[in-house]
Amino acid sequence: MNNKKRALIIGITGQDGSYLAEFLLEKGYEVHGMMRRSSSFNTGRIDNIYQDSHADNRSLILHFGDLSDSNSINSIVNKSKPAEIYNLGAQSHVRVSFDIPEYTADIDALGTLRLLDVIKEQDYPIKFYQAGSSEMFGKVLEIPQKETTPFNPASPYGCAKVFSHMICKNYRESYNMFVCNGILFNHESFRRGRTFVTKKIVEGLVDIKLGKKDKIFLGNLDAKRDWGYAKDYVEAMWLMLQEEKPDDYVIATGETHSVRELVEHAGSLLGYDIAWRGEGLEEEGFDKESGKVLISIDKKYYRPSEVDILQGDATKAKQKLNWEPKVKFKNLIKLMMEEEFNERGLLIKDYLK
Secondary structure, eight states, rough: OSSSOOOETTTSSSSSHHHHHHHHHTTTTTEEEEEOOOSSOOOGTTTTTOTTTTSSSSSEOOOEEEETOOHHHHHHHHOOOOOSEEEEOOOOOOHHHHHHHHHHHIIIIIHHHHHHHHHTTTSSSOEEEEEEEGGOOOSSSSBBOOSOOOOOOOSSHHHHHHHHHHHHHHHHHHOOOOEEEEOOEEOOOSSTTTSSHHHHHHHHHHHHHTSSSEEEESOTTTOEEEOEEEHHHHHHHOOOOHHSOOOOEEEEOOOOHHHHHHHHHHHTTTTTOOESOOOOGGGGETTTTOOOOOEEEEEGSSOOOOOOOOOBBOOOHHHHHHHOOOHHHHHHHHHHHHHHHTTTOOOOOGGGG
């Protein structure tokens, strides 16, 4: 082992894990990542920083493991000896958590407990970051939501994340461990999974523009979320672990926008002026100029229990961590749209009137 500061990222192949790995490498860390074994390649988001296992003086080292397997967690922590551990691993799709609630609870709730138990038994201090979620607030009891807002989750995912949050607080207080909960509101990027609504809308509209798709099917158009940029949010994770004392922080932009607004703004970037007609499951979004229907509703994308609005108050993070979001809603969608074209070897300007 070299003398670089070492960090272990659980879930390094995900959106947040890939951005955090890049961030920590730029800070001079030796980064270890835990990833699940898969028969298909699942490292696309970190291909740009991947280092061959036979290379000398590697700064990025990957390990196979799983949050359902305490032995693999223990082995990886003992091999890597990290000063910091970031738990970004999860079954993170809220709608899917209703279909696989037991698995979601095993990974998102008990997985955190397994990590905490391994850390507790080490003979040196490890700083631990737990990725919480605005979905813990669920059917919100106040607007905006801050660190003191009561949790009221409305999905198996939200319930599992509340368990993780509370068990982290319990271990911090019981065993004097350096444990931070980051209550992160929705944060997006081009690297977002394609089943998440921001990516689905941006990618879908580009496909329509390029003639590869006729329309997009969505669920609740009136759900409001506080959307930020994932690259901004991983810096906040790191800042929490650099503080003298562990604490919990809301990370958010403070703005809230509906799925409907997202569709309209993303469409406008491609020259579409999207209007709406019909109600409920019969509602559709169409381009005013051509009359072409771009958006239809499918009830399968509705959740059994909906979360109507999420809006975060990140005042504490601003005051204590000196953190503020650099990218807000409109620029976020613009960034995602431009990268969507770039990935296809195209320029967005060539497809605007």
